[in-house]
Amino acid sequence: MAHGFALLEERVDLSVVVNTGDDLELHGLHVSPDLDTVMYTLAGLANTATGWGVADETWSAAAMLERYGQPTWFGLGDRDLATHITRTARLAAGEALTTVTRQLKDSLGIRADLLPMSDQPVRTKVRTATGWLDFQDYFVRRHHADPVLELRFDGLSSAQPTADVLAAIESADLIVIAPSNPFVSVAPILGLARVTEALTRAQPSVVAVSPIVAGGALRGPAADMLQSLSGEPPTSAGIARHYARQYPGLIDALVIDTADEANAPAIGASGIEPLVRGTLIGQPDARRQLAEELLELVRA
Amino acid sequence: MAHGFALLEERVDLSVVVNTGDDLELHGLHVSPDLDTVMYTLAGLANTATGWGVADETWSAAAMLERYGQPTWFGLGDRDLATHITRTARLAAGEALTTVTRQLKDSLGIRADLLPMSDQPVRTKVRTATGWLDFQDYFVRRHHADPVLELRFDGLSSAQPTADVLAAIESADLIVIAPSNPFVSVAPILGLARVTEALTRAQPSVVAVSPIVAGGALRGPAADMLQSLSGEPPTSAGIARHYARQYPGLIDALVIDTADEANAPAIGASGIEPLVRGTLIGQPDARRQLAEELLELVRA
Numbered sequence: 001m002a003h004g005f006a007l008l009e010e011r012v013d014l015s016v017v018v019n020t021g022d023d024l025e026l027h028g029l030h031v032s033p034d035l036d037t038v039m040y041t042l043a044g045l046a047n048t049a050t051g052w053g054v055a056d057e058t059w060s061a062a063a064m065l066e067r068y069g070q071p072t073w074f075g076l077g078d079r080d081l082a083t084h085i086t087r088t089a090r091l092a093a094g095e096a097l098t099t100v101t102r103q104l105k106d107s108l109g110i111r112a113d114l115l116p117m118s119d120q121p122v123r124t125k126v127r128t129a130t131g132w133l134d135f136q137d138y139f140v141r142r143h144h145a146d147p148v149l150e151l152r153f154d155g156l157s158s159a160q161p162t163a164d165v166l167a168a169i170e171s172a173d174l175i176v177i178a179p180s181n182p183f184v185s186v187a188p189i190l191g192l193a194r195v196t197e198a199l200t201r202a203q204p205s206v207v208a209v210s211p212i213v214a215g216g217a218l219r220g221p222a223a224d225m226l227q228s229l230s231g232e233p234p235t236s237a238g239i240a241r242h243y244a245r246q247y248p249g250l251i252d253a254l255v256i257d258t259a260d261e262a263n264a265p266a267i268g269a270s271g272i273e274p275l276v277r278g279t280l281i282g283q284p285d286a287r288r289q290l291a292e293e294l295l296e297l298v299r300a
Numbered sequence: 301m302a303h304g305f306a307l308l309e310e311r312v313d314l315s316v317v318v319n320t321g322d323d324l325e326l327h328g329l330h331v332s333p334d335l336d337t338v339m340y341t342l343a344g345l346a347n348t349a350t351g352w353g354v355a356d357e358t359w360s361a362a363a364m365l366e367r368y369g370q371p372t373w374f375g376l377g378d379r380d381l382a383t384h385i386t387r388t389a390r391l392a393a394g395e396a397l398t399t400v401t402r403q404l405k406d407s408l409g410i411r412a413d414l415l416p417m418s419d420q421p422v423r424t425k426v427r428t429a430t431g432w433l434d435f436q437d438y439f440v441r442r443h444h445a446d447p448v449l450e451l452r453f454d455g456l457s458s459a460q461p462t463a464d465v466l467a468a469i470e471s472a473d474l475i476v477i478a479p480s481n482p483f484v485s486v487a488p489i490l491g492l493a494r495v496t497e498a499l500t501r502a503q504p505s506v507v508a509v510s511p512i513v514a515g516g517a518l519r520g521p522a523a524d525m526l527q528s529l530s531g532e533p534p535t536s537a538g539i540a541r542h543y544a545r546q547y548p549g550l551i552d553a554l555v556i557d558t559a560d561e562a563n564a565p566a567i568g569a570s571g572i573e574p575l576v577r578g579t580l581i582g583q584p585d586a587r588r589q590l591a592e593e594l595l596e597l598v599r600a
Contacts, residue, residue, distance in 0.1 A: 028389035060358040064382030068407045070389075078378040081385075082364030089328035089370075107368045 001178040001209060003041050004287030006112050008295065014112035015168035016042075017195075019180075020097070021124035021153055021188035024136045026074055027065065029084040030091055033136070034185065035101055035116060036083055043108035045079075051219065054079040073141045098162050115168060117189045120159040124184055125152050135184065144221040148228055153188050161192045169198040174298045177208035177251065179279060181222040182242060183229055190247055205252045205297060208243060208272075209279055209290070210236040213257040218280075237266035244270040255279060255294070301478040301509060303341050304587030305595075306412050312595065314412035315468035316342075317495075319480075320397070321424035321453055321488035324436045326374055327365065329384040330391055333436070334485065335401055335416060336383055343408035345379075351519065354379040373441045398462050415468060417489045420459040424484055425452050435484065444521040448528055453488050461492045469498040474598045477508035477551065479579060481522040482542060483529055490547055505552045505597060508543060508572075509579055509590070510536040513557040518580075537566035544570040555579055555594070 002016040016038055023032045033052065040046040040054055047053045057077035066072045076084065083104060090100040096119040105114045124135035128146035138144060169175065180186055190196055199206055215234055217223040223234035230245075232238030236256040240263075243251045253273040256263055257280060267274035275297075281287040302316040316338055323332045333352065340346040340354055347353045357377035366372045376384065383404060390400040396419040405414045424435035428446035438444060469475065480486055490496055499506055515534050517523040523534035530545075532538030536556040540563075543551045553573040556563055557580060567574035575597075581587040 027385045028392050029385065058358045058360040058378060060378035061361065061382040061385070064379045065386060068382065068386045068404060070382075070386055078358060078360035078381075079364045081378075081381065082361040082368065082370075085327045085329065085361070085381075085385075086365065086368045086370055092328050104368060 001176060001281065001287065001290070002038055002112065003284065004281060004289070004291030005176075005295075006042050006110075007284055007288040008291055010295075011111075012295070015115055015164075015172070016112055017115050017117055017165050017168065017189060019185045019188045020116045020118060021122045021156075021184065022135050022139070023121070023123070024074070024134065026076065026084075027070055028088070029076075029081070030088045031074070031076070031084050032087065032097070032101075032116070035114065036080070039083075039101075039105050039108060039110065039114055042105070042110045042112055042114070045108065053077050074136055096162075098164055113164070113168065115162065115165050117161055117165060117192060117195070118159040119162055120155060122153050122155040122159050122188055124188060125154060126184075127151070139184075139220075148183075148221065148225055151183060151187070151229065153191055156188060156191045159192060161195045161198075166194060166198050169195065169202055172202065173204050174294065175199065175202060175204055175206045176294055177206065179209040179211040179218055179281075181211060181217070181220055181225065182239065182246075183222070183225045187246075190250075196247060196250060199250055206250060207253045207255060207275070207294060207297065208239075208251050209255040210239045210257070210260070212236050212239050212260075213279060214259045235263055236260045237263040237270070240267040240270045240272045240274070244272055253297075255290075301476060301581065301587065301590070302338055302412065303584065304581060304589070304591030305476075306342050306410075307584055307588040308591055308595070310595075311411075315415055315464075315472070316412055317415045317417055317465050317468065317489060319485045319488045320416045320418060321422045321456070321484065322435050322439070323421070323423070324374070324434065326376065326384075327370055328388070329376075329381075330388045331374070331376070331384050332387065332397070332401075332416070335414065336380065339383075339401075339405050339408060339410065339414055342405070342410045342412055342414070345408065353377050374436055396462075398464055413464070413468065415462065415465050417461055417465060417492060417495070418459040419462055420455060422456045422459050422488055423454040424488060425454060426484075427451070439484075439520075448483075448521065448525055451483060451487070451529065453491055456488060456491045459492060461495045461498075466494060466498050469495065469502055472502065473504050474594065475499065475502060475504055475506045476594055477506065479509040479511040479518055479581070481511060481517070481520055481525065482539065482546075483522070483525045487546075490550075496547060496550060499550055506550060507553045507555060507575070507594060507597065508539075508551050509555040510539045510557070510560070512536050512539050512560075513579060514559045535563055536560045537563040537570070540567040540570045540572045540574070544572055553597075555590075 005014045019034045047055045097116045126133045126138040127150035211222045226232045230242045240254045253275050255275045264274040305314045319334045347355045397416045426433045426438040427450035511522045526532045530542045540554045553575050555575045561576050564574035
């Protein structure tokens with residue numbers, strides 16, 4: 001979704017606020033998978049085949065790490081490693097994650113601002129039948145195959161959104177909640193009290209894009225979580241009810257795919273305005289098209 | 301030289317004590333160039349074309365590090381990076397360099413023991429016309445082109461050799477000082493008081509191999525340093541006088557190349573026995589041959 005706005009012919013001042021609850025430490029390196037996926041995508045470096053990592057990646061370090069008996073279930077390619085090495089070194093030198101992220105994305109020629117939700121650590125934990133797991137243990141190592149019984153976000157209650165995040169919200173003409181997983185990608189951000197306060201105060205529309213299309217998640221375990229954690233069916237109407245219940249009055253509209261037009265009345269009934277658009281944005285053209293249509297809402 | 305002993309048909313219990321004064325921190329990673337060169341060589345992974353690093357190396361991370369504005373004058377290939385990442389993570393977890401080095405070399409199937417001279421940091425500094433430089437700044441970044449006015453080894457006076465190093469010396473049947481640079485590779489090790497004490501007490505012969513052949517260093521700046529730091533001509537006799545003056549009574553014999561046979565009387569005059577052998581050990585066969593000949597000294 002962020003890529004769509006970045007691809008607009010008309011330049012917009014884009015700030016992308018990103019979840020850091022998925023961050024982890026691997027081999028002593030600070031890995032920020034969500035920041036990196038957005039950064040590589042905006043830089044045109046993303047591996048579109050896998051949906052994570054860098055295109056034209058090599059795996060020499062991983063092969064040696066395996067030989068050394070280091071865990072390699074979380075794939076770190078050689079180019080990707082350079083990101084984590086640089087981030088870790090600069091964090092260790094005392095720079096904030098926000099500063100380091102800006103340096104990294106600037107180096108890759110990204111014009112949009114890329115903002116970690118907080119400079120303080122938040123770590124998502126997932127309760128399964130096995131017990132509490134670190135998020136990436138659940139997501140990558142165990143292929144998000146375990147039914148999720150509960151989530152918690154360690155550090156969230158004391159973490160503060162950065163001044164840059166709050167400023168971006170306060171100065172925005174449009175706020176878009178991307179079609180990311182509401183439970184593990186959106187919830188940590190909206191779990192920062194000062195973010196929801198700022199969003200509630202915000203004059204412009206807050207528009208969410210449904211991560212569920214035609215009864216399934218665009219990607220990942222959102223549909224399963226919608227059922228197990230929110231008791232909702234895996235539909236865009238279920239997403240609307242979840243958002244309306246979880247964040248009362250926060251979200252003005254939910255963009256749903258044309259395939260889900262029949263959900264519109266139920267979404268309206270939840271107090272959120274349904275907007276029917278094409279939301280299958282796997283390809284750059286479709287991304288740009290949806291961004292253009294969302295921008296129309298501001299102009300209208 | 302260590303590789304020669306490792307290649308012997310008759311298995312010997314080989315312990316290689318390695319200088320750590322060249323160690324440095326790059327991108328927050330602990331790099332031990334001398335340990336790594338020995339380790340990669342003994343593992344059959346060394347890049348024999350460059351004399352450092354790993355064969356069949358890739359450079360993806362370095363290209364990204366450069367893009368991020370990180371210093372790249374010290375070449376860290378992708379496979380090599382895995383070594384530094386693993387070492388750094390394990391040191392940060394509280395393990396000693398000796399332990400980590402053993403884990404790494406064991407993972408690479410190396411039978412010989414590979415021992416850092418100390419688990420405490422020692423850092424070689426080089427005074428040039430520019431002032432004091434970190435060793436790798438002088439050696440790699442500035443291509444050891446500056447005349448060396450003075451050396452110092454920060455941390456050396458308080459550093460202790462490890463118990464493993466002392467045990468290896470005390471149990472040895474033969475002690476060989478490799479044809480390494482006497483000033484920057486050998487001196488930090490022999491600068492550990494308890495090492496020289498153990499060597500002086502040691503029953504077996506202490507045999508050094510001259511790093512100077514036919515008036516030039518086998519590699520690197522040893523010949524220049526012999527002149528600028530010790531006032532000796534760049535000959536194997538100069539090496540003998542340097543060792544005899546610096547470490548009185550420590551070295552029993554100096555192996556010189558057949559090309560330097562004319563130096564033998566001058567070496568003898570310094571109180572060190574000259575041994576004339578083939579010391580051009582660039583190739584594995586020559587290494588093994590010299591190791592075999594040194595082993596004959598023990599048998600004799």
